[in-house]
Amino acid sequence: MATKSRRARILRAALLVAATLVLAPLLRAGWHLGRVAQSDGESLSRAPVSDGAVVTDFGGHDQATPARxxxxxxxxxxxxxxxxxxxxxxxxxxxxxxxxxxxxxxxxxxxxxxxxxxxxxxxxxxxxxxxxxxxxxxxxxxxxxxxxxxxxxxxxxxxxxxxxxxxxxxxxxxxxxxxxxxxxxxxxxxxxxxxxxxxxxxxxxxxxxxxxxxxxxxxxxxxxxxxxxxxxxxxxNARYRSHTVVVDADQVAREFAAARRSGAEFAYARLAMTDDELLRTALFTRFEPTGDAPSGPLEESRAGPLARAVFRGQSRSPYGRELRWTLERYFGGEAGGTRLRTSIQHESAEWFLNGRVGRVDVLHEYFVPPSRLGRFLGDVRSILRAQDADALNMTIRSVSADATSALPYAREDVLAVVMFFHDSLDADGDQRQQALSRSLTDAALAHGGTYYLPYRPHATPEQLRRSYPSxxxxxxxxxxxxxxxxxxxxxxxxxxxxx
Ligand SMILES: Cc1cc2nc3c(=O)[nH]c(=O)nc-3n(C[C@H](O)[C@H](O)[C@H](O)COP(=O)(O)OP(=O)(O)OC[C@H]3O[C@@H](n4cnc5c(N)ncnc54)[C@H](O)[C@@H]3O)c2cc1C
The missing domain is CATH 3.30.465.10 (Uridine Diphospho-n-acetylenolpyruvylglucosamine Reductase; domain 3)
Known part of the structure; x- marks a missing residue:
């Protein structure tokens, strides 16, 4: 009798421990994402323009009042x-x-x-x-x-x-x-x-x-x-199947070359943003044509509020960055299944953009030759740590040499490192981003690279001319x-x- 009740007690305790082990992470994630959603707003879009009104561009740092x-x-x-x-x-x-x-x-x-x-x-x-x-x-x-x-x-x-x-x-x-x-x-x-x-x-x-x-x-x-x-x-149009592998970041250049050889038509790498693996590991996703007829409806890619909270919840949160990385690494992120090329292209950026007043997303982008990617990322890691940057996302894409334009950023085949930071929308935030951008531009230049011009004009005139000799x-x-x-x-x- 006594043995039976002891067994029941042990079973209850084991169930409690198991439930705690399963529930605690879920509760923690739920609490974190709930808090993020509460402090978030709708993505802030620009106000319509009218005569005499202020015109702004992305983020709202620069403003101008046109005469007409x-x-x-x-x-x-x-x-x-x-x-x-x-x-x-x-x-x-x-x-x-x-x-x-x-x-x-x-x-x-x-x-x-x-x-x-x-x-x-x-x-x-x-x-x-x-x-x-x-x-x-x-x-x-x-x-x-x-x-x-x-x-x-x-x-x-x-x-x-x-x-x-x-x-x-x-x-x-x-x-x-x-x-x-x-x-x-x-x-x-x-x-x-x-x-x-x-x-x-x-x-x-x-x-x-x-x-x-x-x-x-x-x-x-x-x-x-x-x-x-x-x-x-x-x-x-074509139907593609996506394949995602976890690779060391310095293998990414090799993955792009292999993806090209295998007939993939889209590819990108997403770098780990977590404290432990920062820019050391990447999820490499490639899309290969299935050969099936490209039939079916055009599906607009729309990520829901949960995906938004997971993305926005990384800001200044080591836990938030771990959560996103774990979810994407083990549950596939956006990879998996087959999609039409047109559906892949039909995605707005609105779902992940800042919704908090007084805050801003700041994009940077640098281009380096594939052979220099690993060393460039090493420098980027040191700069991000030294400047305590709030980086939410980094992806790498491959861009073939530009033989068309007079002011090319891809003077040879390059890898583009797209960086997405979050900061305050004020002079201090812009100063921080300027310091970051100048350091990252120096790093890109040191590796035979350049930076992208549509974003904040933080490069010095000298950096601009070194990046764009023409x-x-x-x-x-x-x-x-x-x-x-x-x-x-x-x-x-x-x-x-x-x-
Ligand atoms: C969230 C986000 C994601 C992005 N992703 C990418 C990406 O994946 N790849 C990439 O390469 N870039 C990317 N960018 C940068 C983006 O491609 C550029 O900012 C691009 O200019 C945006 O197009 P737009 O219509 O907003 O141009 P605008 O910002 O309105 O204009 C850009 C330039 O083009 C000129 N221009 C605009 N219309 C005309 C016209 N009709 N005739 C002559 N000149 C004109 C403007 O004077 C200005 O100099 C991204 C930017 C953001 C904010």
Missing amino acids: VVRLRPPVDAAIELLRQALSDPTTAGLPVSVGGARHSSGGQTLTRGGVFVDASAFTCVRYDPRTTLVTVCGGTRWADVVPVLHAHGRSVAVMQSNDDFTVGGSLSVNAHGWQLGRGPVGSTVTALRVMLADGSVVTATPDDNALLFRHVIGGYGLFGVVLEATLETVP FDAFVAAKRALDPTLRFRSVWFDRYAVEP
Whole structure:
């Protein structure tokens, strides 16, 4: 009898211990994520622009009050008329003109103070030609509007960013890249551009005709003219299966090469952000075509509130970073299953962006030759620790050499290290990010690399010129093609005009 009751007691205790072991981590995760959700808000989007209103760019560090706002809308002929009239209007003659698309750049690239602001964000049109398989879009069209049209024709975008919030005009003007494997930046997919120059004339530029203009509009940061229309290559839609492996970070370059050999068409690595494994381990994901017909509906990728809380919950929380890493490492993150290429491309960035007032997400990106990645990451780790940076995410993509633009960041095949930090939206936060950015730029330069221009303009003018040896020639071409410097931006003035 006594033995029986002792056994029952032991069993109850064992059950209690087991329940505690299972429940405690769940309760801790629930408590952590609940707290994050409570202090979070909706992703903060930019306010609409109106005459006299303040225009900001991504994050809101830079602001400008334009004297006049010109809102482009389709059809193209009407937009041409409106723009031409604005450029020749005597009341605004001599004022600088800047252009904005989705305004996801974050260093004044779309802004001028007291000038004319051309708002292309509603200038949307998409025309697919099944005979040529080319797509022609108005300059303000977002990828989110291009992808569904191509999907309906069994086609997809050849090269774009990893999210679809951006306009085609803005993407070409920074010469964006994505995680399409074995491809250069988006400029390599452009067959023709229609551009309005500062004198109101409309010019068609292709890699062969008006080639100088073409090379400068691609990656030209809106400084050479307004992109009215762009014609882009498309590729067949396809179904892909994803495969994820855990690798040492210094093996990532080898994984990209192997993925290319195996026929993968998308690939990226996500680095560990935890204290123990910081930038030492990576989840490497590649997408290979299954060969199945690309049938099925277009599925917009929408992560839910739980994924958002897991992502945002990493800020200043070693536990939060462990939680995300554990979930992605052992439960697959976004990998697994098969997806259409168009569905992979149809994802907004909104789900993971900052929602807290007074706080800001700051992106940085550096490009290094594959052979230098391991040593670069070693330097990045030391810098992050020394400067106590609040890093939420780092991914690596492969970008093939850019033979198109006059100001290339990929002068050879490179690996792009995309970094996502969180900070306060004030002078102190910006100072911290500046110090971080300058250290990371020095590290990239030391490894034969460079940094990406659409983000905060924190690099010194000397770092800019070392990163972009063709910058002074780019400015000389700008002065030749736009002698009155009509197209301007806060960013351009900082590096090319101000003493
Ligand atoms: C969350 C997030 C994720 C990102 N991911 C990636 C990524 O995966 N890969 C990548 O390469 N980049 C990425 N970026 C950077 C992004 O590609 C650039 O900021 C890009 O410019 C965004 O497009 P946009 O429409 O917002 O351009 P805007 O910021 O509006 O404009 C950018 C530049 O283009 C010019 N411009 C805009 N429209 C026109 C036009 N019609 N004619 C002439 N000039 C024009 C502007 O004057 C400005 O100089 C990311 C940025 C964010 C915030």
